[in-house]
Amino acid sequence: MIQFYHVSKIYSGNIHALDDITLQVNRGEFVFLTGPSGAGKTTLLKLIHCEESPTQGEILVNGINISRIKHSQIPYLRRNIGIVFQDFKLLKDLTVFQNVAFALEVTGIRGKELKRRTWKTLRMVGLLEKMDELPLKLSGGEQQRVTIARALVNNPPILLADEPTGNLDPEITLDIINLMNNLNAGGTTIIVATHNTDLVRKYSKMVVKLVKGRTVDQLHPERPALRAEVKASFL
Ligand SMILES: Nc1ncnc2c1ncn2[C@@H]1O[C@H](COP(=O)(O)OP(=O)(O)OP(=O)(O)O)[C@@H](O)[C@H]1O
Ligand SMILES: [Mg+2]
Numbered sequence: 001m002i003q004f005y006h007v008s009k010i011y012s013g014n015i016h017a018l019d020d021i022t023l024q025v026n027r028g029e030f031v032f033l034t035g036p037s038g039a040g041k042t043t044l045l046k047l048i049h050c051e052e053s054p055t056q057g058e059i060l061v062n063g064i065n066i067s068r069i070k071h072s073q074i075p076y077l078r079r080n081i082g083i084v085f086q087d088f089k090l091l092k093d094l095t096v097f098q099n100v101a102f103a104l105e106v107t108g109i110r111g112k113e114l115k116r117r118t119w120k121t122l123r124m125v126g127l128l129e130k131m132d133e134l135p136l137k138l139s140g141g142e143q144q145r146v147t148i149a150r151a152l153v154n155n156p157p158i159l160l161a162d163e164p165t166g167n168l169d170p171e172i173t174l175d176i177i178n179l180m181n182n183l184n185a186g187g188t189t190i191i192v193a194t195h196n197t198d199l200v201r202k203y204s205k206m207v208v209k210l211v212k213g214r215t216v217d218q219l220h221p222e223r224p225a226l227r228a229e230v231k232a233s234f235l
Contacts, residue, residue, distance in 0.1 A: 002191075003060040018044060030192075041162070090150075095133060097118055100149045157188060162193045206219065
């Protein structure tokens with residue numbers, strides 16, 4: 001579903017954010033992307049979401065080679081990808097319902113369909129009762145669940161989350177990860193970038209560890225020979 005083949009990203013100023021990354025995330029997988037600050041986690045997510053393009057190498061998302069994607073195709077690619085950030089980026093003058101519905105409106109959905117899908121997604125994250133509240137009246141965990149609902153309301157097959165629990169206390173962090181676990185059980189492919197090594201240890205998921213832009217570890221409970229697998233799929 002997501003494949004990186006010898007991908008490097010050099011920002012201007014000769015900053016090597018990613019250096020020769022080869023990895024594969026299969027459909028329905030849940031991956032923790034870990035590593036210290038500056039290791040390249042956000043950059044890797046941005047490449048998948050086409051916010052940045054690779055300096056070298058190839059990236060496939062859903063079978064499309066996004067390393068050579070035309071600008072006009074990016075919105076279509078992004079319909080397959082929901083994204084959640086650490087700083088919730090909710091619109092503070094809009095209600096919970098409106099914040100989530102907005103993501104559907106921009107794709108042209110209106111009326112009953114808009115309401116039905118927004119309610120369904122808010123129910124899924126446990127926030128239907130709060131739909132008329134403004135974000136500032138919600139707890140941090142609830143606000144993060146709104147951003148997850150917003151990322152999911154278009155039913156994307158892929159969810160990317162960049163430090164989604166960075167500002168949350170440990171109990172709420174578990175709530176959020178459990179919510180993602182349920183989404184994953186429903187078939188969504190999930191990549192969570194996090195510093196939180198306790199969290200990573202708690203769940204038996206695929207782990208990609210970056211240090212200074214290189215993968216130092218790719219652990220998978222069932223697929224030890226990851227690199228060979230990736231290479232084969234590009235040949
Ligand atoms: N737009 C940019 N221009 C230049 N350098 C950048 C840019 N974005 C990131 N970098 C640099 O690239 C490297 C990787 O940054 P990145 O944000 O991907 O790391 P990270 O693993 O997400 O770190 P953190 O855990 O602090 O969020 C860092 O050295 C960073 O300073
Ligand atoms: Mg980051």
